[in-house]
Amino acid sequence: MSKGEQTRAAILAAALDMARQLGLEGLTIGTLAERLGLSKSGVFAHFGSKEELQLAVLREAQERFVAAVLRPALAEPRGLARLRALFERWLAWSANLPEPGGCLMMAAAYEFDDRPGPVRDALAEGQRAWRASLTRTIRLAIDSGELRPDTDAEQFAFELFGVALAAHHDTRLLGEARAREHALRALERLIADARAT
Amino acid sequence: MSKGEQTRAAILAAALDMARQLGLEGLTIGTLAERLGLSKSGVFAHFGSKEELQLAVLREAQERFVAAVLRPALAEPRGLARLRALFERWLAWSANLPEPGGCLMMAAAYEFDDRPGPVRDALAEGQRAWRASLTRTIRLAIDSGELRPDTDAEQFAFELFGVALAAHHDTRLLGEARAREHALRALERLIADARAT
DNA sequence: GAATTTAACGAACGGTCGCTCTATTTTTAA
DNA sequence: TTAAAAATAGAGCGACCGTTCGTTAAATTC
Numbered sequence: 001m002s003k004g005e006q007t008r009a010a011i012l013a014a015a016l017d018m019a020r021q022l023g024l025e026g027l028t029i030g031t032l033a034e035r036l037g038l039s040k041s042g043v044f045a046h047f048g049s050k051e052e053l054q055l056a057v058l059r060e061a062q063e064r065f066v067a068a069v070l071r072p073a074l075a076e077p078r079g080l081a082r083l084r085a086l087f088e089r090w091l092a093w094s095a096n097l098p099e100p101g102g103c104l105m106m107a108a109a110y111e112f113d114d115r116p117g118p119v120r121d122a123l124a125e126g127q128r129a130w131r132a133s134l135t136r137t138i139r140l141a142i143d144s145g146e147l148r149p150d151t152d153a154e155q156f157a158f159e160l161f162g163v164a165l166a167a168h169h170d171t172r173l174l175g176e177a178r179a180r181e182h183a184l185r186a187l188e189r190l191i192a193d194a195r196a197t
Numbered sequence: 198m199s200k201g202e203q204t205r206a207a208i209l210a211a212a213l214d215m216a217r218q219l220g221l222e223g224l225t226i227g228t229l230a231e232r233l234g235l236s237k238s239g240v241f242a243h244f245g246s247k248e249e250l251q252l253a254v255l256r257e258a259q260e261r262f263v264a265a266v267l268r269p270a271l272a273e274p275r276g277l278a279r280l281r282a283l284f285e286r287w288l289a290w291s292a293n294l295p296e297p298g299g300c301l302m303m304a305a306a307y308e309f310d311d312r313p314g315p316v317r318d319a320l321a322e323g324q325r326a327w328r329a330s331l332t333r334t335i336r337l338a339i340d341s342g343e344l345r346p347d348t349d350a351e352q353f354a355f356e357l358f359g360v361a362l363a364a365h366h367d368t369r370l371l372g373e374a375r376a377r378e379h380a381l382r383a384l385e386r387l388i389a390d391a392r393a394t
Numbered sequence: 395g396a397a398t399t400t401a402a403c404g405a406a407c408g409g410t411c412g413c414t415c416t417a418t419t420t421t422t423a424a
Numbered sequence: 425t426t427a428a429a430a431a432t433a434g435a436g437c438g439a440c441c442g443t444t445c446g447t448t449a450a451a452t453t454c
Binding site for chain 2: 021023025026099100101102106107109110111112113114115120123124127128131154155158159161162163164165166167169170172173174179182185186189193
């Protein structure tokens with residue numbers, strides 16, 4: 001890895017940290033440079049514009065999410081085992097994010113939901129991909145016979161997504177300790193209702 | 198209503214509109230003044246600080262939410278009728294927000310979830326109150342005998358909250374047309390599972 | 395080790411930020 | 425109608441924004 005690539009990676013890591021606290025818009029090049037002991041223009045040169053920096057940070061967050069949540073769960077056997085592993089890793093990701101700061105993608109979803117542009121596009125694309133992965137995981141549990149064939153995988157994924165959002169919300173804003181328990185019970189209810197009899 | 202109160206109300210309405218698009222932090226006094234045809238200092242004088250403006254905007258949003266969602270639903274008879282009315286009004290609120298801009302409180306929840314201060318406090322307090330109203334509505338459906346006595350009202354409220362979050366997310370970021378349908382189905386599943394047999 | 399590409403700096407740009415202060419106008423009350 | 429009070433304007437503060445530019449220092453290649 002060349003010197004430039006090293007620096008870029010270091011900037012990206014720090015920027016991700018900042019953006020998790022302050023949002024992708026609240027992220028500023030000056031503060032970022034100061035935190036890294038670099039000059040503003042030095043940081044700037046690596047990305048060319050703030051929007052490119054935001055895009056890079058978002059992609060970094062998305063990759064980390066996939067690496068921490070989706071990829072390891074794929075090691076589990078298809079079916080409910082994988083679905084449960086996926087969801088538990090998801091909850092762990094959301095609960096174990098380094099303080100301070102929450103999940104960048106969830107925050108960005110609200111920050112950019114009505115700000116057209118490449119950032120919003122990348123964000124929406126990532127969300128769609130994640131939802132598709134969720135749906136696929138559920139569908140595999142149907143195929144394996146653990147869930148009834150008439151189960152609506154998209155509806156299931158929608159509800160599961162909501163459970164994760166609520167857990168994140170309760171934990172971070174309300175400091176609600178039972179959020180994880182609530183979320184796991186919600187998953188089990190989803191499974192129970194769709195379970196093959 | 199005195200002249201000052203009139204102006205203040207006009208500022209608040211415009212500020213709420215701006216904050217729904219740009220977030221409470223993205224809201225700026227200069228742009229707000231320009232939009233209203235007032236001077237920056239004229240707008241500023243009504244609130245004394247940006248934080249006070251943010252607080253006032255947040256309270257305004259909370260009051261409007263209560264007036265549009267909770268209060269009318271209280272006219273329905275206690276039980277499932279009121280619960281369904283409440284949820285449907287909630288979905289309508291979220292779907293019919295004037296474009297552009299989403300729900301200020303949901304956005305602020307992510308913007309301020311790790312920014313201690315009065316804004317965060319007011320936000321969390323409002324969320325707790327809303328959750329309590331939800332829980333109470335569910336509990337009344339238990340008391341009326343429509344839901345089983347062993348129903349966990351807090352778990353129910355948690356899941357219902359997640360459904361609303363997911364619906365808002367799918368509608369606004371992904372432009373998913375079936376979000377309302379998904380949400381209503383999720384509510385019916387919640388009810389069916391808790392229904393007295 | 396020299397040549398050349400790459401990385402980073404530092405100063406400066408026009409703009410906007412929240413905010414302060416002083417004036418002036420407008421509204422309200424006596 | 426006049427005096428007090430409230431509301432708004434306007435200029436300006438220091439700080440920071442993203443960005444540009446020319447230059448220097450460092451890393452890489454030959």
